[in-house]
Amino acid sequence: MTILGRLDRWKTAGAITELQYNTIAPLVRKDRFSVFIELNALLYLGVLSFVGGLAWVAQSYFATLGDAVILSALTLVLGVSFYYCFSKAPPYSSGEVESPNLAFDYVLYLGCLVFGIELGYLETRFHLLEDYWDFYLLFSSVLFFVLAYRFDNRFVLSLGLSSLAGWFGLRISRIGFIYGDSLRPYAIAYGFLVAGAGAWFHTRSIKRHFTETYFHLAASVLFISLVSGVIDGRRTELYLLGLLGLAAVSIIEGVRFRRFAFVVYGTIYSYIGISAEVLNDLREFTPVLMYFVISGSLVVLAMVLLARRFGREE
């Protein structure tokens, strides 16, 4: 039976109202067809391309055009973007706020990216902070967090989180699996800070829809840091203990809140960590393969039990 046939039957049986039928049936028949996602994708790609081009022009033509022209142009784009956002924005609310229009979120995102270019340009040309240049990242991240919360913008929140990561010495956009020993503690500190901030905002009911962004980023950074510590660190036992503890929390809380991505994080990363530790001393190929067969079967068994008990929702 087709879905339209089912809708008809449900309407006749009184399971859905006439109004509901008249709202849903046009969607099924595609009498109403949303291009919301496609328009958002065009705007997002447009902003990325525009900002990339601005940076390329600034890099290629600063000698020809001069600092004044480049800085004026960047400031103009920045000013217009922020003026538009502050003049059109609805009042602040700690809950989720609908954007006044489709382009609003992208105008703010554009302004924030241009702000980043301008700071970079200023430092390159005038060496204002010199050895302390990384404080631009801290300053940027604070500004981006304020703007993300004021205008309820997840793009800017992500920008703020990655700027903060930059300040901590990480490179989210070029993330490698292995962090060096010197970077690992900063990565772990960053992960805990982000998770703590996410939990703090959540408990105070401030923009709760941002919470998962915090937790996904924190979990990824923490797991990668700890796994890299297990693989090439000097205090392997400590990292392994931390990894197993975090995996346990991730799996338990993931099941509890029905956020199964965290169950995957906990399972995969702890398996990699344990395998690295177990296989470290094995020199023969046969026991390695036996390990994978046995451990893999155990994981499958555990996951099947978990899926049957908790993970039935599709």
Added chain:
Amino acid sequence: MRRYDPADEERIRSRSLVREWTRSGLLAAAQMAHLEADLRVDLRRTNLFLRLVLFLFALLIVAASVLLIITLSGMKDDENIAMLTAIASLACLGLAEYLTARFRLYRFGVEEGFAVAAVALLTVSAVFMASRVRIGRPGESQVLAGLIVAAPCAFAIYRRFGYIYAALAAIVCAALIPFHTSLSPEMQRAAAAGILVLVFATARAKHLLHGDEFPGDEYGMIQAAAWAGLYFNLNLQISFGRIGGWFYWSTYALIWLLPIIGLLMALRDRDRLLLDVNLAMALVTIATNKSYLDLPRQPWDPILFGVFLMAAAIMIRRWLSKGPEGQRCGFTPLSLLTAERRALAVVSAASAIVQPGIPAASSAPTKPELGGGRSGGGGASGSF
């Protein structure tokens, strides 16, 4: 041929629609429970994340088991390995069949892992079988044998279990076959295009016959994948083709024509997947146009491209919004279901990883050249 009852497949799809309507506020939670009772199926399912873990670990177990047997038996002869992998493939297929029949698993991950492993092992078997045949460059005959076996096997797995990714893998393998023959580069591309056109035409005919409901939704995906593959094959700038002359300029014409034809088809049928694929193709065509014409790239090109995209989005939104009831010909710029907003939320959260390659400060000790800088800060950490 299909392992599952089509009525069950229909119910599963209807059930996910009912859930989406409830999330979007079109149905009440109590109504959802009532309607779901009408859509109950006797199949064991799980969520996407656990399915993924189960799938990966099933593959790991199969790979480790086969390697273990080879190691323990000291097998070194290609023919013996080919025989063993062929037997292992049959065993995996049997396991997948058993799990679906005995435990009524549906997209549960484990049975998928075994089914996919069956195809992979038979492909490996074909590769080892062909190791004694010497045609063309070293290893060419083995790759060809692997592709010739993988394409129909993957398609058979799709037909049996309905795994759409198996159908897509079959299309890729089939389209790659001409590239491992002694045909000229032009003929290789033309033959691959012919295969993809054939797949597209067949899938489209079936999609138009069945519409968006099962199995039409699957044909819709195959159709879009074949169309995208055709474009990728013909755009010599993104598929690393080193061909000149008339063929080069024919492909140049086609990379402009294909998105236009595809967009017209997608808009007429209101086919979202085909629409998105053709939009992406149109953007790639614009982005690779200068490379095709061998014109130098200018720093302001991305600015113009960005302005074009933003202006296009805003103008389309305004034009649609000004129509009667905020829509034109049924197209609306508004979000109608929460799935659209959820997709946007995922993209925005993931945008921490995808940021433009903005040059960063030269005083930064880590990045002396263009491209990247530390993440975030809008890239304020690199060098000009």
